[in-house]
Structures are given as C-alpha cells and as structure tokens.
Amino acid sequence: MxxxxxxxxxxQTAESEVExxxxxLGPFVVAAETTRMAMVFTDAKEANHPLIFxxxxxxxxxxxxxxxxxxxxxxFLMGHPTDPEELARVEAAFAGSSESEFEICxxxxxxxxxxxxxxxSPILDKTGDVVQHFxxxxxxxxxxxxxxxxxxxxxxxNHRTQNTLATVQAIAVQTxxxxxxxxxxxAFEGRILALSKAHSLLGRKHWETVSLRDVIxxxxxxxxxxxxxxxxxxxxxxxxxxxxxxALTLAMVFHELATNAVKHGALSNGAAGKIDIVWHxxxxxxxxxxxxxxxxxxxxxxxxxxxxxxxxxxIEGGLAQDLAGEVHLDYEPLxxxxxxxxxxxxxxxx
Amino acid sequence: MSxxxxxxxxxxLLVEDEMLVAWLLEDMLADLGCSVIGPAxxxxxxxxxxxxxxxxxxxxxxxxxxxxxYPVADVLAAHGVPFxxxxxxxxxTLLEDYRTFPVLQKxxxxxxxxxxxxxLLTPQKPSVESAIVVIGETxx
Numbered sequence: 001m002x003x004x005x006x007x008x009x010x011x012q013t014a015e016s017e018v019e020x021x022x023x024x025l026g027p028f029v030v031a032a033e034t035t036r037m038a039m040v041f042t043d044a045k046e047a048n049h050p051l052i053f054x055x056x057x058x059x060x061x062x063x064x065x066x067x068x069x070x071x072x073x074x075x076f077l078m079g080h081p082t083d084p085e086e087l088a089r090v091e092a093a094f095a096g097s098s099e100s101e102f103e104i105c106x107x108x109x110x111x112x113x114x115x116x117x118x119x120x121s122p123i124l125d126k127t128g129d130v131v132q133h134f135x136x137x138x139x140x141x142x143x144x145x146x147x148x149x150x151x152x153x154x155x156x157x158n159h160r161t162q163n164t165l166a167t168v169q170a171i172a173v174q175t176x177x178x179x180x181x182x183x184x185x186x187a188f189e190g191r192i193l194a195l196s197k198a199h200s201l202l203g204r205k206h207w208e209t210v211s212l213r214d215v216i217x218x219x220x221x222x223x224x225x226x227x228x229x230x231x232x233x234x235x236x237x238x239x240x241x242x243x244x245x246x247a248l249t250l251a252m253v254f255h256e257l258a259t260n261a262v263k264h265g266a267l268s269n270g271a272a273g274k275i276d277i278v279w280h281x282x283x284x285x286x287x288x289x290x291x292x293x294x295x296x297x298x299x300x301x302x303x304x305x306x307x308x309x310x311x312x313x314x315i316e317g318g319l320a321q322d323l324a325g326e327v328h329l330d331y332e333p334l335x336x337x338x339x340x341x342x343x344x345x346x347x348x349x350x
Numbered sequence: 351m352s353x354x355x356x357x358x359x360x361x362x363l364l365v366e367d368e369m370l371v372a373w374l375l376e377d378m379l380a381d382l383g384c385s386v387i388g389p390a391x392x393x394x395x396x397x398x399x400x401x402x403x404x405x406x407x408x409x410x411x412x413x414x415x416x417x418x419x420y421p422v423a424d425v426l427a428a429h430g431v432p433f434x435x436x437x438x439x440x441x442x443t444l445l446e447d448y449r450t451f452p453v454l455q456k457x458x459x460x461x462x463x464x465x466x467x468x469x470l471l472t473p474q475k476p477s478v479e480s481a482i483v484v485i486g487e488t489x490x
Contacts, residue, residue: 155443162438163368166457170374177377189460196457204440222461 038062038137040069042094044122044130048073049094052132061116061139063109074135079107093120094133103140115140151206158203165196190259191252194219198251202244209241209345212250216277219254223267232267237279240290240344249322250340256311257294257338265336266299273298273335282341290344296335304331355383357464360471363408364388365396365422366436367415375409375436375458382464391415396422400429407470408433409454409463412444423448432470 032039038058042049054069062069062077069076075090086104093100101119108114116137123132169192176185197218201210216235217225225233242250258267258275266273279292305312312329315338319327325342362384366372372389379386387403390396392414399405400422408426410419412435419435426433435444438456442449452466 155440158440159438162456163371166371166374166438167368169457170368170370173374173377174370193457193459196455200440200455222459 038116038139040135040137041123042074042133042135044094044132048075049133050074058137061114061137062106068109077106078104079113093118096120096122115144154203154206158199161199161203162196165192165199168192187259190255193222194251194255195248198248201251202247207244209243210247212237212240212242212279212344215242215247215251216254219251220258223258223262230272232273233275233277235277237277237290237292238281240279242344246323246342246344249318253315253319253340254294256314257336260311260336261296261299264300265302266296268299271299281344288343288345289341292340292342294336294338294340296337299335302331302333302336356468356471357383359383359385360406360467361385361387361404362467363390363396363399363403363405363431363433365390365408365414365419366411367391367413368411371411371456375463378458378460378463379409379467381460382467384467393417393419393421397425400425400431405429405431407431407467409467410435412437412439418445420445420448423451434466434470 032053033055035055036057037055038061039055040051040058041053043052050071050073051069052071054064054066059066059069074094075087078086078090089102090104093102100121101117103115103117105113105115117140118135118137120133120135122130123134125131169189172188172192173185176188198215201214201218213235220233220235223232224230225235261267261273261275265271266275274297276295276297277292278295279290281287282289282291308316315329316327319325319340319342323342325340327341328337328339330337330339357379360383362379364372364375364379364386366375366389369391372391376386376389387399387405388396390399396410396414396419405426408422408431410422410426410433412419423433423435434452434454435448436454436456436458437444441453441455444451444453452469454462454466
C-alpha cells in the first residue's frame, strides 16, 4: 500500500498527465470521458501499471470516486490477487505488444465482486515505445449469473432424472416381485442402474463429452473392476472422448457384455476367468475411428446362444445404428470376443 | 435372510420421502437381514424415531420434500450413529461440512448398499492400532 504522501504525489502526476492529454487531444479526451464504455489508461513507465485516467462509466461500474483510483496499481482493482496464475495472466496482457483480452473478477468499492471482460492495448509514442496502456471493461455479471442459473437448472434436471430412474427401478421391482423370477428382476434392475450410471456421469460433465475410461470404470465397477482380491479385468488404451449418445450406448453395451460374462462366461460361478479390454485408434486415414476389443478367457467352454436376447440385439444393433460403428460379437470356444469399431475424438485434456 | 448375515437383526433407520423408493429400500434392507426402523418421510418424523428407538445405522435421503435432512445427520452424528446419505444429486452438491460422510447415488444398487452398510456397521479399530504405533515409536 502506498503511503498517503506517496499516493497524493502519484495522483498529482496522474492529474498533470491527464491535463496534458486534454491540451494535446481536446475532443478525444471529452469523448473518452463521456463514452458508455468503461475505460482507464495506465502508466507503462511504472511497474505496477498505475491508473492515470478513469472515465465516468468506469467509475460508476466499479463504484469508486476518481480520487480513490487514480494513482492506484491496476491490481488494486482486482483486490490485489495473490493467485500467481491470475497475476501472470494480467502481466502477460500488459507485456503483450498487441491487443489482448481476458476476463477478471474485480472488486467493487462496496466489496462486491464484478466479472468483467478486459481488453488491453498498448499506446506507443513517436519512437515506438509503450508509454501507456488503454484498458476497457465490459460487465459480464449478467452473463455470469445466467451461466450460474443454467448450471443450477442442469443440476436440477440431472437430479430429477436420477430420481425418476430410482422410481422406475422401484416400480419395476414391486410390480415384478412374485410375478417374475429373480433373474428377470435382476436383469431389468441392472439395466436401469447402468443407464442411470451413464446419465450421472454425463450430468457431472454437463452433457458435453465424457471419457471412454470413465464409462468403463462406472459400468464395470459393480462387476469387480477394482477388486484387489481377484484381478478379473485388464483395461488399456488411450483416452478418447465420447459424445453423450455414444457414451450411453457404450455403457449399456459394456453392461450387457459383463452381465453375460457373469452368467455364462469368464466371470461365471467358479470360473477363474479374465476379461481383457484393449483399444486404440485405427491407422490413418481412419485415425478418427477406434477399435476396441473385449476378450474373455478362462471361463467355461462357450456355447453360442440359441436365440438372440435383448443383450446381443443391443450390442450388435444398438452400436451399429446409434454410433455409425461396426460390431463383431463372436462366441469363440475359448471366450467371447466383441470387437467395436466406431468414430471417436482423441482426448486433448480437460 | 440368514442368521450368519453380518446385518442380521441390525436396526437400520430409513429416511426417505418417496413412497415407492422407500418400499424398495425397505425390501433391500430386509433382504439383507436388517430390521428396518421407519421409513420416516420427514425431518421431524426421523428425529422422533431417533429419540424413541435404538438405531445401529441409518440411510438418509438428502432431500425430504424440499427440506434438507442435515438436521437429522447432525443428531445421528452427535449420537455416534453411522449413516449414509442417499441422493439423486451429485456428491459435490452436499454442503461442505457433510462431504466426508458416505453417499449412495440414486438409484441405489443392492451391492453398493450392502457394501456401504457393512462398512458402517463394522466397528472402527484404527485408533487402537495407531495407539500401538505411537507407543512403539516413543519407546526407546
């Protein structure tokens, strides 16, 4: 914090500089003072970018008097942030030789915070040296509020979807109790739960894209994916992003494959089998597609099913139709093999 | 239900305001061998049951007709009764002070319910073990 003496000296300098603007640039200064765009000028010769000019719009946006801001460093507006990343961003904007734009959260005089988009541009003198910076501010508060509201609504929608699925689960179990055998009830319940897990994962990612790895984790966890007592799964592949529809379909497919493995395959009673899940991008020019292989081993000898149930219909039909993919489900004697070839995007970090 | 079940005769309070879901959870708990207290469908009803009954553990729906069940959680915690929240919300919508408690995501899966209950009903021993470690370290 500058001392009172210091401050008033800086202020004097600032005021005299503005006076010289006024002399040199007359009408432009009046325009800058009265425009509805909030703007300030800062001194480029000082390290902390002290404010030497602030227009009326800026003062009303920020809620300060002119005397309170002139001579203050630029980061005063942001409540002197300590986050090194934020400081570095501001410094980079001032250091840039061209225009730059970023968002800051700055502190109003009343203490409330205000989101603004800041646009900073250097002002050069005749010799090409940066003597000042010009910064303009656009109030983003409404925009941020709208974002918060949408996030809230999406959270509410996700919550209601989960509750509805919980009710569907309850109705189904109550309805089928006594009327159907346990296997049927379990199969139905399992499918509803798989669907809900996929919904929940997508909800957490705001229905944008989710990672293939996360889908596999969510769906296979109840089947002992992370069971340390008995390692039944090996999962390997680069992480790919999946569109919501692809994620939902794949989640259901993994659930059907795993359920089948529990009933007849590598995870069935007494079998010490294993499931390998491996995937990779196809070689160019098809590198926007991936090939995934689900391979069971160590289970009882595989007997192809007599007729196609919901599971194999979903696996073969669902994927091919929903995902513009190809699926090959083979009941090989040593273990079921399911190969999926489908379009994906490589993960580029979140 | 089997006499060997770790849940046999354990008294579990069920707090859930949606009737159908409450029935389902009641059946799931009974299938595990638990003795179900409730279901309570409001904060006040739950508090009254805690007052009146001996309880070993609780399954606590987070949102009871628009009212959060945190007051129930507070009383359970004060009585040293382990509990798990059940919610259709994401785990991080819980108030910060409550995020250390276990959460079951709705719709609830039988296997997850039984695993979580098993953990809740297992007596906590780590304090004894850590006491032994401390003695071992301080003794020359």
